[in-house]
Amino acid sequence: MNITEISRLPLPEAAEEFIRSAYAELGISDQFESRMVEVIRQISETGTYVHTRTELEHGARVAWRNSNRCIGRLYWKTLKILDAREADTDEEIFKALCRHLEFATNGGEIRSTITIFRAAGPDGAAPRILNDQLIRYAGYADESGSVNGDPSQVNFTRLCVQLGWSKPEKSRFDLLPWVWQWPGREPAWVEIPAELVMEVPLEHPFYDWWADLGLKWHAVPVISSMTLEIGGILYTAAPFNGWYMGTEVGSRNLGDVSRYNLLPLVAQKMGLDTDNPAILWKDRALVELNTSVLHSYAKAGVSMTDHHEASEQFVHFEQTECKKGRTIHAEWAWIVPPMSASATEVFHREYENKVVCPNFFYR
Ligand code: ARG
Numbered sequence: 001m002n003i004t005e006i007s008r009l010p011l012p013e014a015a016e017e018f019i020r021s022a023y024a025e026l027g028i029s030d031q032f033e034s035r036m037v038e039v040i041r042q043i044s045e046t047g048t049y050v051h052t053r054t055e056l057e058h059g060a061r062v063a064w065r066n067s068n069r070c071i072g073r074l075y076w077k078t079l080k081i082l083d084a085r086e087a088d089t090d091e092e093i094f095k096a097l098c099r100h101l102e103f104a105t106n107g108g109e110i111r112s113t114i115t116i117f118r119a120a121g122p123d124g125a126a127p128r129i130l131n132d133q134l135i136r137y138a139g140y141a142d143e144s145g146s147v148n149g150d151p152s153q154v155n156f157t158r159l160c161v162q163l164g165w166s167k168p169e170k171s172r173f174d175l176l177p178w179v180w181q182w183p184g185r186e187p188a189w190v191e192i193p194a195e196l197v198m199e200v201p202l203e204h205p206f207y208d209w210w211a212d213l214g215l216k217w218h219a220v221p222v223i224s225s226m227t228l229e230i231g232g233i234l235y236t237a238a239p240f241n242g243w244y245m246g247t248e249v250g251s252r253n254l255g256d257v258s259r260y261n262l263l264p265l266v267a268q269k270m271g272l273d274t275d276n277p278a279i280l281w282k283d284r285a286l287v288e289l290n291t292s293v294l295h296s297y298a299k300a301g302v303s304m305t306d307h308h309e310a311s312e313q314f315v316h317f318e319q320t321e322c323k324k325g326r327t328i329h330a331e332w333a334w335i336v337p338p339m340s341a342s343a344t345e346v347f348h349r350e351y352e353n354k355v356v357c358p359n360f361f362y363r
Contacts, residue, residue: 014232059230250290
């Protein structure tokens with residue numbers, strides 16, 4: 001959901017609502033009254049208030065728990081919080097982003113992590129990251145409209161080029177630079193340190209020719225374009241990551257017609273008749289693409305879940321939340337995996353798509 005679409009309470013009320021429920025969940029309700037006195041004082045003196053480390057940590061975790069589109073929420077409590085609220089120079093932002101990649105990647109044993117930068121205060125001086133993810137591949141469109149690389153990144157790639165970024169030789173998998181912006185200033189950009197980006201070359205357990213396709217994907221998806229809302233405070237830069245579910249890469253990023261569109265190539269390599277939809281060449285190519293992704297990430301020692309396991313874990317999440325007396329909300333069309341949907345349990349369930357805070361919002 002977009003941040004402009006939610007009805008936001010006045011700050012003192014939003015703060016109170018969050019702190020009351022957070023402190024109750026954390027078993028520290030005895031500190032609620034005194035904390036509220038402090039929060040109200042801060043708001044009246046400065047127009048805003050500063051989250052304690054405990055509030056920030058709990059708020060970020062609950063924002064994940066409330067993310068209706070995420071199938072991986074069983075692990076919400078394990079989210080690691082890197083507090084970068086003090087970062088106020090470009091150099092410090094850069095260092096914090098490097099730290100995020102290094103810590104989250106963890107040699108392939110991915111840690112779900114969020115780095116939280118300065119909040120948007122009454123002075124508005126909070127940065128925004130313009131990349132939609134910290135690691136993405138460039139998409140170069142030519143005049144005919146055909147794209148080399150990731151078509152979803154064409155506009156952002158154009159922005160990067162306008163800012164002065166370029167590659168001497170263009171490939172399908174060029175790592176885009178990081179771009180961020182402080183209010184009222186020109187965007188700042190910096191080349192992403194390639195040594196911090198773990199990538200997985202794709203091969204296939206029984207097609208030897210597969211590796212020659214020269215495909216790969218990055219290990220960690222770090223969403224960087226969403227605003228984190230906690231207790232009425234907006235963190236406009238709060239990049240966060242989990243680990244991939246195979247279909248995100250195999251079905252969507254590599255398979256979608258509007259992305260790398262690899263089904264026709266794979267089917268042709270498999271010797272399938274692509275003129276006859278009824279032989280299910282798209283479906284067979286999809287299965288092999290996904291097989292290749294799961295196989296290659298496992299071989300490289302990079303955390304990844306498959307859609308069957310993820311679906312089971314989501315159902316488990318529903319049960320644990322229910323036991324805690326909480327209602328879960330979800331967006332069915334996003335929870336249900338993009339392949340073999342009806343073979344996963346979540347397909348057969350119904351969810352209410354109600355948005356509650358703390359949460360992550362599109363800008
Ligand atoms: N679907 C997005 C991608 O392919 C990533 C979204 C977040 N996914 C995750 N497993 N945390 O890059």
